[in-house]
Amino acid sequence: MNVKLTKANNLLLVGLLSLVPLLADASTLERVRANNTFTLGYLPNFAPFSAQAGDKANGYAIDLCLKIADKVKTELGLSGLQIRYQPVTANDEMKAVSSGQVDILCTPTPPTLERRKAVSYSVPIYTAGLSAVVRREAPETLLNVLNGKVAHTGPTWRATINHGLVNQTFAATAGGVTEAWIRQQMQLLGVVATLVTVENTDAGLKLVAEGKADVFFAERMMLTNLLSTDHYAGKLVLLERIFEYAPTAMALDRDDENFRLLVDTTLSEMYRSGEIEQAYDHYLGGASDAARKLFKVYAIP
Amino acid sequence: MADSSKKMSLTGLTTLVTVNMMGSGIIMLPTSMAQLGAVSLLSWIVTAIGSMAIAYCFSQCGIYCLRPGGLSAYTEEAHAKSGFFVCSYLYFLSLAIANVAVAISAVGYMTSFLPWLGSGAIPLFIGTVGLLWLTTVANFGGPGITGKIGAITVWGVIIPVAGLSIIGWFWFKPDVLTAAWNPNNLPISEAIGKAIPLTLWAFLGMESAAQASDAVENPKRTVPLACLLGTLGAAVIYVLSTTVIQGIIPNAELANSSAPFALVYAHMFNPVVGNIIMALAVMACVGSLLGWQFTLAQTAKMTADQGMFPKLFCKISARDAPIAGMLVCGVVQTLMALSTISPNASAQFGKLVSLAAVTNLIPYVTAATGLLVMMYKAKVSAGIYTRNTIFLLIGVAYSLYALYACGKDAVFGGTLVLAFGYLLYGFLAKRFVDESPIVQTRAGNP
Numbered sequence: 212m213n214v215k216l217t218k219a220n221n222l223l224l225v226g227l228l229s230l231v232p233l234l235a236d237a238s239t240l241e242r243v244r245a246n247n248t249f250t251l252g253y254l255p256n257f258a259p260f261s262a263q264a265g266d267k268a269n270g271y272a273i274d275l276c277l278k279i280a281d282k283v284k285t286e287l288g289l290s291g292l293q294i295r296y297q298p299v300t301a302n303d304e305m306k307a308v309s310s311g312q313v314d315i316l317c318t319p320t321p322p323t324l325e326r327r328k329a330v331s332y333s334v335p336i337y338t339a340g341l342s343a344v345v346r347r348e349a350p351e352t353l354l355n356v357l358n359g360k361v362a363h364t365g366p367t368w369r370a371t372i373n374h375g376l377v378n379q380t381f382a383a384t385a386g387g388v389t390e391a392w393i394r395q396q397m398q399l400l401g402v403v404a405t406l407v408t409v410e411n412t413d414a415g416l417k418l419v420a421e422g423k424a425d426v427f428f429a430e431r432m433m434l435t436n437l438l439s440t441d442h443y444a445g446k447l448v449l450l451e452r453i454f455e456y457a458p459t460a461m462a463l464d465r466d467d468e469n470f471r472l473l474v475d476t477t478l479s480e481m482y483r484s485g486e487i488e489q490a491y492d493h494y495l496g497g498a499s500d501a502a503r504k505l506f507k508v509y510a511i512p
Numbered sequence: 513m514a515d516s517s518k519k520m521s522l523t524g525l526t527t528l529v530t531v532n533m534m535g536s537g538i539i540m541l542p543t544s545m546a547q548l549g550a551v552s553l554l555s556w557i558v559t560a561i562g563s564m565a566i567a568y569c570f571s572q573c574g575i576y577c578l579r580p581g582g583l584s585a586y587t588e589e590a591h592a593k594s595g596f597f598v599c600s601y602l603y604f605l606s607l608a609i610a611n612v613a614v615a616i617s618a619v620g621y622m623t624s625f626l627p628w629l630g631s632g633a634i635p636l637f638i639g640t641v642g643l644l645w646l647t648t649v650a651n652f653g654g655p656g657i658t659g660k661i662g663a664i665t666v667w668g669v670i671i672p673v674a675g676l677s678i679i680g681w682f683w684f685k686p687d688v689l690t691a692a693w694n695p696n697n698l699p700i701s702e703a704i705g706k707a708i709p710l711t712l713w714a715f716l717g718m719e720s721a722a723q724a725s726d727a728v729e730n731p732k733r734t735v736p737l738a739c740l741l742g743t744l745g746a747a748v749i750y751v752l753s754t755t756v757i758q759g760i761i762p763n764a765e766l767a768n769s770s771a772p773f774a775l776v777y778a779h780m781f782n783p784v785v786g787n788i789i790m791a792l793a794v795m796a797c798v799g800s801l802l803g804w805q806f807t808l809a810q811t812a813k814m815t816a817d818q819g820m821f822p823k824l825f826c827k828i829s830a831r832d833a834p835i836a837g838m839l840v841c842g843v844v845q846t847l848m849a850l851s852t853i854s855p856n857a858s859a860q861f862g863k864l865v866s867l868a869a870v871t872n873l874i875p876y877v878t879a880a881t882g883l884l885v886m887m888y889k890a891k892v893s894a895g896i897y898t899r900n901t902i903f904l905l906i907g908v909a910y911s912l913y914a915l916y917a918c919g920k921d922a923v924f925g926g927t928l929v930l931a932f933g934y935l936l937y938g939f940l941a942k943r944f945v946d947e948s949p950i951v952q953t954r955a956g957n958p
Binding site for chain 2: 348349350351352364365366367368369370371372403404
């Protein structure tokens with residue numbers, strides 16, 4: 212009696228469980244077919260990767276996403292597929308993906324284990340480099356520290372100005388990998404520093420330009436982009452040094468291997484055909500030798 | 513006799529030596545040490561012993577050599593007139609540069625009270641020049657007044673630093689110190705190796721007792737005692753305060769503090785007390801600058817008395833103050849302070865400051881070695897000779913290590929400056945030809 216009941220229960224459970232994915236949401240491709248719309252999520256202020264352009268968006272990541280949309284169109288045979296641009300914020304970007312509000316997050320993010328609990332990722336589309344911006348007249352001790360050298364060389368005696376340990380204000384974008392990294396590094400860099408966080412790259416540059424912060428840490432390409440267009444250009448300099456590298460990728464639904472395969476196929480083909488390199492030339496000022504080597508690593512054979 | 517009231521007492525001179533040594537260096541020391549962890553405290557064993565050995569040599573020199581001239585006079589015993597000049601010249605350069613740097617640091621510490629000073633290069637320059645002249649003019653009153661002002665500003669060290677060494681133990685938690693032992697998990701030998709440079713040069717300044725020998729009561733007794741007691745006092749306070757603070761404030765917080773003494777007092781009492789402590793520390797820093805400006809002027813005066821610096825440096829006022837020389841020093845320092853205006857010049861000035869440590873250390877070697885001749889002349893017993901020679905070897909070894917550790921750039925610059933000093937002396941040397949006719953006769957008649 213007991214045994215029978217358990218068996219029946221088990222069967223019921225298995226039946227219910229198999230329904231769960233369907234109930235939660237249909238797979239991405241099913242959803243796209245049903246709505247005849249492919250929704251691209253992006254951060255609107257993330258040039259040169261994704262930037263608002265009227266009611267659409269453009270940028271390196273958007274170009275790649277549009278290639279993926281083409282692939283979806285041919286795979287599903289939907290010649291009239293609509294592309295919808297859905298801006299998201301840094302706070303809700305992962306939720307937008309996991310809830311199905313967007314089909315893919317074009318703006319690249321580093322796949323952290325924490326994020327992987329909620330979403331899955333494509334192959335990397337860009338290797339982010341953490342760099343820093345300082346004012347042109349930044350003191351040598353600060354530059355030494357940022358370039359990984361001891362703040363002060365030579366004797367430390369009563370006349371050593373503030374012992375080379377000047378109180379600095381470091382700025383980073385809130386919530387990013389950057390912030391955690393800096394907190395961990397400050398002790399090792401041998402400086403006394405206060406860390407402040409800012410909303411976006413622009414705000415960080417403004418702080419440094421106004422002298423309210425001494426260093427702003429952010430992604431190198433975004434800094435380069437803003438510095439080349441911005442009126443701060445004369446006041447600020449970007450350090451040559453790249454502190455950390457992090458492959459970044461597009462976030463997509465966690466339980467959808469079919470869609471992920473489609474995305475990775477598209478991107479791998481683009482890596483091999485040289486289309487990614489063209490996009491690099493267009494948006495990111497060309498691919499370095501190191502970046503080109505990584506293209507081969509990232510493309511799935 | 514009436515003269516002696518204008519002069520400095522033993523207490524005054526001991527205070528001057530201690531404040532000179534600790535004044536500006538102590539303020540950030542707990543932070544730099546905490547960055548390596550409490551293991552850095554072990555470096556005091558090496559540096560305190562080495563420094564005490566040098567202080568002991570200088571105090572012995574002070575007993576045997578009663579001529580005015582401080583380190584330069586000690587040097588002359590073994591290294592003749594050119595030694596006297598080169599020692600004075602190097603030491604004078606060292607102080608002239610270092611004092612500007614101390615003023616810049618002091619302005620840096622003042623910015624927490626007067627934020628305007630930190631608002632740009634021009635306010636920093638104005639603050640630095642203001643402090644330099646304030647401490648120059650305050651010395652116009654003569655050595656007696658300098659000693660009296662020093663006796664007030666010394667409380668800026670005594671209350672925060674020496675006070676902490678005593679009352680701090682009530683807040684001391686051994687487990688906080690244990691946790692702070694080696695936060696970077698470095699091998700112990702490497703950690704000590706990295707820590708020694710933090711404390712290696714912390715005792716520079718012990719010689720200021722000898723430099724003031726012209727301006728103190730009973731120099732034969734006062735100078736040696738002040739040198740020894742001042743250095744010992746500084747060593748005790750350094751060790752106790754940097755130990756106790758690491759057992760009160762958790763390492764991570766201390767290692768990232770720009771005002772560690774204010775932090776520890778804010779922790780023990782409240783932030784208001786912390787601010788008062790910071791103000792006292794700044795006062796001590798300014799007080800030490802006053803002492804150093806005094807020592808600078810004294811060094812120039814003693815050298816001018818020997819006919820080796822321009823006569824203007826030895827013109828003294830009714831109150832024993834070499835005012836004209838002080839004015840010249842002030843002008844030279846104002847020019848150096850101009851470097852704060854441009855970042856490039858600041859970087860160059862930073863190199864000069866490192867060079868100044870080298871030109872401070874070379875006189876240590878030349879002066880301490882003079883003791884060998886002094887002991888020979890005084891016909892000391894074999895026991896004393898052996899004892900003093902052992903201390904001398906330890907002291908000179910320590911000075912050489914401190915020189916070596918200054919690094920290539922600083923020693924390179926220092927050597928050029930030293931060689932240039934011999935050119936200058938070449939022009940002066942003729943003044944001393946007549947003083948030794950016997951030597952000349954001998955040289956002329958083989």
